[in-house]
Amino acid sequence: MIAFRLDERSGVPTYLQLIEQVRSAVRYGILRPGDQLPTARDVVGRLAINPNTVLKAYRELEREGVVRSFPGRGTFVTQEAPRPIARSIHEPLRRSLRRWIADARHAGLDRQAIADLLGLALRDAFEEEIA
Amino acid sequence: MSLALEAVNVSKRFGRVLALNDCSFAVPAGRIVGLVGPNGAGKTTLLHIAVGLAEPTSGRVHVFGISAREDVLGVLSRVGFVAQERPLYRGFTVADMLELGRRLNARWDFAYARQRVANAGVALDRKIGSLSGGERAQVALSLALGKRPELLLLDEPLGGLDPLARRSFLQELMSTAAESGVTVILTSHEIAAIERTCDYLVILGRGRAELAGDIDTVVGSHVAVTAPSRYEEFIRTHSAIVDTERTERQISALVRVSQAVDWPTGNGLQVRPVNLEELVLAYLRRARLERTTK
Numbered sequence: 001m002i003a004f005r006l007d008e009r010s011g012v013p014t015y016l017q018l019i020e021q022v023r024s025a026v027r028y029g030i031l032r033p034g035d036q037l038p039t040a041r042d043v044v045g046r047l048a049i050n051p052n053t054v055l056k057a058y059r060e061l062e063r064e065g066v067v068r069s070f071p072g073r074g075t076f077v078t079q080e081a082p083r084p085i086a087r088s089i090h091e092p093l094r095r096s097l098r099r100w101i102a103d104a105r106h107a108g109l110d111r112q113a114i115a116d117l118l119g120l121a122l123r124d125a126f127e128e129e130i131a
Numbered sequence: 132m133s134l135a136l137e138a139v140n141v142s143k144r145f146g147r148v149l150a151l152n153d154c155s156f157a158v159p160a161g162r163i164v165g166l167v168g169p170n171g172a173g174k175t176t177l178l179h180i181a182v183g184l185a186e187p188t189s190g191r192v193h194v195f196g197i198s199a200r201e202d203v204l205g206v207l208s209r210v211g212f213v214a215q216e217r218p219l220y221r222g223f224t225v226a227d228m229l230e231l232g233r234r235l236n237a238r239w240d241f242a243y244a245r246q247r248v249a250n251a252g253v254a255l256d257r258k259i260g261s262l263s264g265g266e267r268a269q270v271a272l273s274l275a276l277g278k279r280p281e282l283l284l285l286d287e288p289l290g291g292l293d294p295l296a297r298r299s300f301l302q303e304l305m306s307t308a309a310e311s312g313v314t315v316i317l318t319s320h321e322i323a324a325i326e327r328t329c330d331y332l333v334i335l336g337r338g339r340a341e342l343a344g345d346i347d348t349v350v351g352s353h354v355a356v357t358a359p360s361r362y363e364e365f366i367r368t369h370s371a372i373v374d375t376e377r378t379e380r381q382i383s384a385l386v387r388v389s390q391a392v393d394w395p396t397g398n399g400l401q402v403r404p405v406n407l408e409e410l411v412l413a414y415l416r417r418a419r420l421e422r423t424t425k
Binding site (some may be wrong): 048049051 | 163298301302304306328329330406
């Protein structure tokens with residue numbers, strides 16, 4: 001079971017944050033086919049958000065085929081959900097990122113500066129692709 | 132679509148002051164509604180009229196189709212109301228208050244109310260006067276829910292609560308809404324809390340409903356436009372201006388658009404979506420301006 005978190009200052013609508021967290025958990029194999037999502041009532045009670053917001057996020061995920069709701073039983077990750085990225089792929093990448101972050105900290109960058117730099121590099125990389 | 136509450140041309144005069152001035156709006160059942168407006172906009176007066184604590188000078192407020200003027204018991208059996216400052220008897224224990232709730236209400240779910248108080252971690256033998264603000268808020272909410280209302284009216288429920296108490300109050304409220312489907316109307320100045328918990332918005336200003344609707348729809352039908360002054364005419368003909376700021380050469384406006392507008396962007400004209408806070412502030416500012424220039 002995953003626990004949702006909210007970033008109130010991000011400006012990203014709550015239901016989109018919930019959707020993205022489920023997608024990410026599926027992508028990294030934290031949620032697997034057959035796994036259950038927290039009930040709307042659980043999410044609402046933990047995060048103090050509008051119940052319809054959770055239902056809206058789950059409906060959108062269901063439309064994408066990532067989850068399926070069974071009335072009275074709950075909402076589950078489907079067999080058709082995207083395959084997770086293999087550990088053999090993402091773990092070495094994550095290790096090299098950790099080394100890179102250590103270097104950046106060593107050079108005196110704080111968390112925000114590191115995040116900014118990553119954002120800039122991402123933008124460079126993907127905009128080059130478009131251009 | 133059934134309506135939980137409907138205000139129809141409601142006016143209320145207190146001496147020379149017109150607290151509500153031909154106010155009309157509707158709230159569909161099952162929604163969680165944020166009722167916002169500056170102090171003195173008539174929010175409390177409206178809630179009081181809904182439950183029969185005040186009489187309108189003219190017009191009607193219907194609760195599930197019933198007006199408190201015609202059938203106050205019919206309304207009260209379906210509505211839970213927590214007034215500002217959560218009035219409870221200070222000398223009573225929590226158990227006394229639950230007993231009072233049982234005696235005063237035709238429909239009363241004692242076990243449910245007691246369970247809620249227990250969930251909030253408040254012992255039944257505590258005196259009301261000894262409770263913290265957050266505990267009092269939870270007890271007042273439990274009492275209002277004890278009669279299993281279909282509509283819950285909360286006047287400034289977050290007032291005087293610290294952030295932690297506010298959080299647990301809203302957690303309880305949202306869980307209740309999720310499991311019972313009760314319609315909730317709450318007044319608050321806390322836009323962030325409204326954004327998180329509400330799906331329907333009513334803005335009161337100048338004693339009137341400036342805006343009422345589904346929050347996503349309402350936010351989506353407004354944009355912020357910044358442009359050189361020469362575009363002012365274009366903006367006015369293609370949208371309804373809610374609030375503007377002008378400098379010598381530029382106009383910034385928050386506007387409502389009723390249909391897709393083909394904005395001539397690129398010549399210094401920029402359009403961006405707005406968030407709930409900007410939207411509410413724009414309407415409140417307009418209401419205040421029109422009041423001072425009236």
